[in-house]
Amino acid sequence: MPPREWIFLECSECGTRYYRTTKSTSTMKQAGKLELSKFCPKCRLHRPHKERKK
Ligand SMILES: [Zn+2]
Structure with a gap:
């Protein structure tokens, strides 16, 4: 792995x-x-989501 x-x-x-x-x-x-288009439950739309380290 x-x-x-x-x-x-x-x-x-x-x-x-x-x-x-x-x-x-x-x-x-x-x-x-990384940047992905994902559904945001708060915006209720697909938005670009950018990576964040925790
Ligand atoms: Zn959002």
């Missing part, structure tokens, strides 16, 4: 951290900062 790091995905609008995920260190080297 490659080393993994826990990260949170934080809504770029309201700052809600609704998603927690892991990513492998190999992915981290490739992509840099």
Whole structure:
């Protein structure tokens, strides 16, 4: 198993951290900062979510 790091995905609008995920260190080297479009329950919309370390 490659080393993994826990990260949170934080809504770029309201700052809600609704998603927690892991990513492998190999992915981290490739992509840099992770940004995903996820559903935010507070905004009730899909928003870009940026990674935040805990
Ligand atoms: Zn939000």
